[in-house]
Amino acid sequence: MYGNDFGAPEEASGGGLLGEVEAAEAALREAAARQRRGLPASDDDLAGFFAEIVEADQKIEPRDWMPEAYRKTLIRQIAQHAHSEIIGMQPEGNWISRAPSLKRKAILLAKVQDEAGHGLYLYAAAETLGISRDELVDLLLDGRQKYSSIFNYPTLTWADVGAIGWLVDGAAIVNQVPLCRCSYGPYARAMIRICKEESFHQRQGYEILHTLAHGTPEQKAMAQDALDRWWYPSLAMFGPPDGESTHSTQSMAWKIKRFSNDELRQRFVDMCVQQAEILGLTIPDPGLRWNDERQAYDYTQPDYDELMRVIKGDGPCNRERMAHRRRAHADGAWVREAAAAYAGKRAAEKKEKVAA
Amino acid sequence: MNGPFEFALRLGDDALIAAQRLAEWTTRAPEMEEDIALANIALDQLGAARLLLTYAGELEGAGRDEDALAYLRDDREFRNCLLVELPNDDFAVTMAKLLFLSAYQLPLYTALAECADERLAAIGSKARKESAYHLDHASLWVKRLGDGTEESHRRMQAAADQVWPYVAELFTPDPGAPVDPATLRAEFDATVTAVLTEATLARPESGWAPAGGRDGLHTEHLSYLLAEMQVLHRAHPGAKW
Numbered sequence: 028m029y030g031n032d033f034g035a036p037e038e039a040s041g042g043g044l045l046g047e048v049e050a051a052e053a054a055l056r057e058a059a060a061r062q063r064r065g066l067p068a069s070d071d072d073l074a075g076f077f078a079e080i081v082e083a084d085q086k087i088e089p090r091d092w093m094p095e096a097y098r099k100t101l102i103r104q105i106a107q108h109a110h111s112e113i114i115g116m117q118p119e120g121n122w123i124s125r126a127p128s129l130k131r132k133a134i135l136l137a138k139v140q141d142e143a144g145h146g147l148y149l150y151a152a153a154e155t156l157g158i159s160r161d162e163l164v165d166l167l168l169d170g171r172q173k174y175s176s177i178f179n180y181p182t183l184t185w186a187d188v189g190a191i192g193w194l195v196d197g198a199a200i201v202n203q204v205p206l207c208r209c210s211y212g213p214y215a216r217a218m219i220r221i222c223k224e225e226s227f228h229q230r231q232g233y234e235i236l237h238t239l240a241h242g243t244p245e246q247k248a249m250a251q252d253a254l255d256r257w258w259y260p261s262l263a264m265f266g267p268p269d270g271e272s273t274h275s276t277q278s279m280a281w282k283i284k285r286f287s288n289d290e291l292r293q294r295f296v297d298m299c300v301q302q303a304e305i306l307g308l309t310i311p312d313p314g315l316r317w318n319d320e321r322q323a324y325d326y327t328q329p330d331y332d333e334l335m336r337v338i339k340g341d342g343p344c345n346r347e348r349m350a351h352r353r354r355a356h357a358d359g360a361w362v363r364e365a366a367a368a369y370a371g372k373r374a375a376e377k378k379e380k381v382a383a
Numbered sequence: 384m385n386g387p388f389e390f391a392l393r394l395g396d397d398a399l400i401a402a403q404r405l406a407e408w409t410t411r412a413p414e415m416e417e418d419i420a421l422a423n424i425a426l427d428q429l430g431a432a433r434l435l436l437t438y439a440g441e442l443e444g445a446g447r448d449e450d451a452l453a454y455l456r457d458d459r460e461f462r463n464c465l466l467v468e469l470p471n472d473d474f475a476v477t478m479a480k481l482l483f484l485s486a487y488q489l490p491l492y493t494a495l496a497e498c499a500d501e502r503l504a505a506i507g508s509k510a511r512k513e514s515a516y517h518l519d520h521a522s523l524w525v526k527r528l529g530d531g532t533e534e535s536h537r538r539m540q541a542a543a544d545q546v547w548p549y550v551a552e553l554f555t556p557d558p559g560a561p562v563d564p565a566t567l568r569a570e571f572d573a574t575v576t577a578v579l580t581e582a583t584l585a586r587p588e589s590g591w592a593p594a595g596g597r598d599g600l601h602t603e604h605l606s607y608l609l610a611e612m613q614v615l616h617r618a619h620p621g622a623k624w
């Protein structure tokens with residue numbers, strides 16, 4: 028999922044980057060090649076079948092029996108991830124018209140387009156669990172399902188586009204790579220495709236910041252300001268600290284989740300420190316230092332009260348993001364109706380021809 | 384017509400301003416698939432614009448690259464047709480604009496692919512495939528809207544009527560140009576008439592024919608479009624991005 032900052036008791040998983048995506052892809056192919064055990068002999072064997080498939084690191088497929096709670100957990104998680112991709116188009120879309128060079132404009136437009144594609148794959152993965160995209164979109168528009176809270180922060184300067192690519196796509200990858208090994212086949216396969224694209228986004232964002240940080244003094248200040256504003260919200264993407272996160276144990280057992288929120292957050296911090304050094308930018312955390320004993324960086328936790336406020340709807344842009352999506356949906360209604368009417372007429376004509 | 388520089392500039396500006404308008408749809412399209420399709424078309428137009436403006440800069444020989452031409456000219460120096468700078472308005476107007484633009488760009492780029500200038504021929508040969516897709520996409524939507532619901536029919540007819548006057552400017556004769564736009568009119572008419580007929584729409588009457596874009600005399604809309612597009616680039620003179 029994009030992050031674990033949705034509000035509902037969410038869970039995370041953790042892992043490495045592109046190499047791990049490829050390893051997961053190989054494992055997926057290998058598991059698919061291995062014959063799964065025979066389908067359940069009787070209804071008494073359903074739960075046993077499910078448990079054995081998960082235990083063997085093979086994939087549960089849409090037509091297999093699965094516990095109702097597993098299905099519900101997956102629908103919620105995949106849908107919230109899909110919503111995040113779609114709402115996440117807005118903060119970056121905000122800079123397409125003003126991108127400072129034609130090359131950057133093309134890269135950004137293609138990136139935002141990729142996010143729409145991610146939303147579509149994920150809605151399709153959720154649909155395999157027996158719910159329609161229209162229903163899920165309604166749940167988002169009615170505010171009954173959430174999206175990643177990070178997208179409720181504004182993009183005030185061009186450098187924010189770089190910071191989102193580097194930090195937000197970066198945190199998303201750290202969250203998503205373990206999901207490439209998720210026990211539910213369609214989700215795992217969607218995640219592999221998505222993670223590969225997210226890694227391009229992360230690189231592009233990093234490159235934007237690198238260019239700014241090595242540009243004019245104004246550009247460098249713009250890059251530092253963006254890092255100052257996006258650092259803690261990015262850390263909050265991993266969700267509440269482990270002590271406060273529920274549902275985790277069950278999701279771990281189902282192999283939907285593989286690492287705790289804090290493990291993932293630590294992994295992200297460790298990854299960013301060195302990259303920030305190369306950028307020549309300062310992570311806004313006076314408490315950041317290498318801990319030899321833990322072999323990891325000590326760092327200051329994000330403000331979880333702020334995260335809770337944003338989740339509840341009181342972030343800087345919650346209202347705008349939702350209003351924007353509702354407006355696009357409402358403004359497009361007559362177009363969707365026309366397309367349906369047109370398709371209906373063509374289908375009726377075809378039927379008539381066949382009958383004649 | 385002032386030679387190949389002016390010609391490349393016109394085509395490049397058409398593509399650039401069309402891209403800027405189409406990209407405004409991102410996150411706002413009537414359905415998610417359409418968000419992706421419009422972004423694709425915007426990316427194609429932007430890609431063609433970059434090739435054409437880069438070449439225009441080389442032909443001019445004054446050291447201007449694609450960004451200098453895109454970001455550092457004022458509206459009076461832009462040479463795009465008025466059609467592309469018109470606001471997006473509703474989806475029907477956007478599709479009317481795209482239908483007319485692509486029904487013009489397809490025969491234009493096809494002819495360009497055969498012209499003597501190798502660079503322009505290469506650009507034409509790449510862009511015509513993209514234009515064929517744009518034309519298919521716009522045609523399908525014009526048919527869906529024209530022959531969809533009562534409301535969509537009304538909106539699509541109004542959109543075609545509203546945009547039609549701006550078509551005339553596209554075919555202003557220019558006998559010295561690598562491709563004389565006047566020679567493309569017959570194919571344009573055949574394409575558009577077929578689509579409108581299938582869409583159960585009436586072909587708009589010709590009459591008022593606004594023009595001036597090729598001489599830098601634009602609508603009031605272009606200056607706003609450029610103000611937004613150029614603001615960041617101009618705020619940091621000489622910076623690299």
Ligand SMILES: [Fe+2]
Nearest residue numbers: 112142145225
């Ligand atoms: Fe994405």
Ligand SMILES: [Fe+2]
Nearest residue numbers: 142196225228
């Ligand atoms: Fe992304």
